[in-house]
Amino acid sequence: METIKITIESNSKAAEFIKKYMAEKKAFKEATAGLTYDEVIDYCKRNNIKFDSPIDPSEL
Amino acid sequence: MYKISYDPSSGSYHFRTENGLTFLCGFRNRTRDLSPVLGIYDIEVWEFYFNSYKTDEQNDSLKKFDKRVSTCISHLIFKFLAPELRVVLYTCDSSDGRHEVRHNLFKQWFNNLVERENYTRLPIEIDQKDETLDLVASARGGIITRKDFPHMDILQKELIDKLPDIFREKIGLLQHSTSPTIST
Numbered sequence: 001m002e003t004i005k006i007t008i009e010s011n012s013k014a015a016e017f018i019k020k021y022m023a024e025k026k027a028f029k030e031a032t033a034g035l036t037y038d039e040v041i042d043y044c045k046r047n048n049i050k051f052d053s054p055i056d057p058s059e060l
Numbered sequence: 061m062y063k064i065s066y067d068p069s070s071g072s073y074h075f076r077t078e079n080g081l082t083f084l085c086g087f088r089n090r091t092r093d094l095s096p097v098l099g100i101y102d103i104e105v106w107e108f109y110f111n112s113y114k115t116d117e118q119n120d121s122l123k124k125f126d127k128r129v130s131t132c133i134s135h136l137i138f139k140f141l142a143p144e145l146r147v148v149l150y151t152c153d154s155s156d157g158r159h160e161v162r163h164n165l166f167k168q169w170f171n172n173l174v175e176r177e178n179y180t181r182l183p184i185e186i187d188q189k190d191e192t193l194d195l196v197a198s199a200r201g202g203i204i205t206r207k208d209f210p211h212m213d214i215l216q217k218e219l220i221d222k223l224p225d226i227f228r229e230k231i232g233l234l235q236h237s238t239s240p241t242i243s244t
Contacts (some may be wrong), residue, residue: 012087021189025109037074037113044070048148051071051086054106054146060064060073 061132072157075132076115083129085136087108087115090149095218101211105147105219108137130169137204138175147215164199172203180205180212182220 026048032040044050062075072086088107091098098105110133136149152162163183170181182203203220205212 017152025107028109029111032111032113035082035113036115037076038115040084040113041067041070042073044072046106048068052089052106053066053068054087054089054137055066055073057066059139060066 061135062128064132064136069098073196074134077112077126077129079126080115081112082115083110085114085133085134086211087140097214100144101214103211104143105149105216106140107151110138130172133174134169134173138179141179141204141206144208144210146205147219149201149211149219152205157233159200163202166202175242178207180207180209184220 032043035043062077064073064075066073070084070086072084074080074084076083086109088109090107091104093104140146140148150166152166159195163185167181168184170176170179173179182205184201184203193221203215205215209215
């Protein structure tokens with residue numbers, strides 16, 4: 001089967017999205033590998049990492 | 061189900077299992093990074109992340125299957141999907157080659173849910189292979205919406221149809237015939 005080299009569409013909005021998405025996720029997972037939960041929370045604080053919080057805590 | 065707590069400092073939700081693991085779960089709103097057309101229809105696309113972390117009190121049964129974990133994860137996702145225009149996007153980590161296992165586990169979780177009839181899960185599978193370079197790259201993931209999500213056509217056009225290009229950019233080389241397999 002033919003294999004081709006894809007020309008990257010660097011102006012693709014969606015491409016920018018997943019590139020950023022995958023890179024951030026990978027970086028976070030690698031940085032927190034082997035840490036305890038408390039250490040992960042501390043890592044988030046030190047690096048100013050904060051998830052968005054779409055669920056009201058009272059709904060949990 | 062385990063008790064789920066909210067950590068305001070990180071914005072994450074977490075729960076602790078009887079096996080001594082703590083699961084950290086988080087959402088990120090990615091809508092602003094996507095096509096503005098999604099915004100016109102008030103569609104919100106959010107990334108969902110979860111991972112388990114050890115605690116000082118972990119025991120030897122860490123690998124034991126724990127049904128309450130999937131119950132907690134799905135509870136969070138379904139709470140998140142209370143507004144009908146929200147979309148969850150997730151990917152399975154492939155760094156250790158176990159993305160297929162994670163993908164199947166997520167599918168199993170979803171299929172076992174009593175509430176699944178009210179939701180739509182669109183699994184995404186992309187296998188990319190370059191025989192010349194003996195290179196194989198894979199990506200697995202999915203999209204979850206409410207069954208009554210009103211703008212599936214827009215979501216298809218503005219997000220799902222663009223995913224092949226997105227993953228091509230990530231990896232660079234692939235076969236012509238490779239495209240996402242999207243099924244319900």
